[in-house]
Amino acid sequence: MGTATGIIRALNSGIKHIALKRFTLRYPEEKLKFVGDGYQFDPSTGVGIAGLKGRHMLFHDHCTGCQLCSIACEGVAEAIGMVKVPEEWKQNKKSIMPQIDYGKCVFCGLCVDACPFYALYMTNDYELSSFSKEGLIYTPAQLAVKPEVAQDSEIQISNRGATHG
């Protein structure tokens, strides 16, 4: 193949793609779609349930204050600290629950694997930025709120290319 033919072919291949669709997600207006409700773990079988590893969700009525999540996080990111909660729960005699610092969390989900009481799950919420360091620390009360996450874009493949439709 001659040099001129090769260059023309390369240009031609590039020009053909002008008309094709692209992977551009207009992020704040449209957001990615995820499978499931976030990463969860079933201690009875020892296997997790697929989902995005985003912000945690804490179920106050299950948490016993056993600190297993905090112990697991000591070897990873030291993001979980146990704090006193004002309410009294029957199963939680010491009234302590995890507080998570998202400035340190690496979203590995090993704390979810460590919880034997179905108390800690992960959710699809990934927009956690804050103007201050203190804003990244989520108290047990904040973790109990189920986040509302908009999900509208999925990869669509057609003859005119793949795109976030």
Add this chain to the structure above:
Amino acid sequence: MSSPTLPPGLAIQKADERIMTLNVGPQHPGSGHMRIIVQIDGDYIVACDPDPGYVHRGEEKMAEYRNYTLNVPHLERPVIHDSCNILYPYVLAAEELLGLEIPERAKYIRVIASELNRCIYTQYWLAIYGIFLGHSTMFMWPAGDRELLIDLMEKMTGARVTHSYFIPGGIRNDLPANFEDVCLRQVNYFEKRIKEYADVFYNNPILISRTENTGVLTRENAIKLGTTGSVLRASGVDYDVRKKEPYDVYDELDFETNVMKSGDSYARSRIPWLDMMESCRIIRDALQKMPKSGSVRVKLKPNPKGEIGSVYKRIESGRGALGCYIVSDKKVEPYRVKLSVPSFRNLIALPHLLIGEKLGNMPSVYWSLNYWPVEADR
């Protein structure tokens, strides 16, 4: 009194009017997180001294203070784009020490995750290779098409990079519902897309004139210097750990290895691209042969203790043979974890390749080595 020892490149050298010493990096974007000290005579390189170590994190020492499960998140940090593959030898070795038998379905899913990760890494590397040769289309295309596979990994593992998916005992979670169909559709489209790179990049006369016959590594030298992976296969040695020492289920899958004879920068840049097509083939084959249901993870006792002894396992990563050596003394933590990384082995070839080349050819030779600085420093 002897003069104090200075790091290389800072020592005052005898002035030579012809030879100039040039520091490429560590802040130069064309070098990655490392420094290459080159000495040039006019436009030609006469000596080269790669100086890695700027992103050393002590991963191996950290691994001695954590138990077998908690080692997973930090051990994948050296190569976040290839995080399944860097965990693979560690997980295989830890499983042998802990005496675990892995379910069949988990083995297949691991192979799929590992091959997807190989493609993700190679696309990222290809984007960098393209932009440093001044080919900005080859930066945009791989970076965009990588999204197809990142999306699959996100559905599978819950994270776009740093998946923490492999764990001693199997994998963290089973595939989501309907994953096989989505995976097949996106991998097929991905394969169609990477075939289009041929016209715009690999058969492009401008690329060929810049990379052909630059930085030639002969077959003998490639073996002597101990290079691995795409660098070794580009020099004509048919060596792939997936074929030679099959781990998990690679012996049941249908694929071939790609070998080129010339050993120049062009061959080294082409081999990973051909490997991606083989990866697509492996993924399709594994999806077909995979058991449709079953367990994916062995239930571990909390804080398991490894048997006394040592295990060395290695796998084929996106860059070459990646090994992990674990010594256990029947404690909760491993006594020693050693990662034997392909990036460092391939870097050794750099001084041999650059001598006699023009300075302008340095990016094409350096990046064709499939080198990832953070992995070499670990």
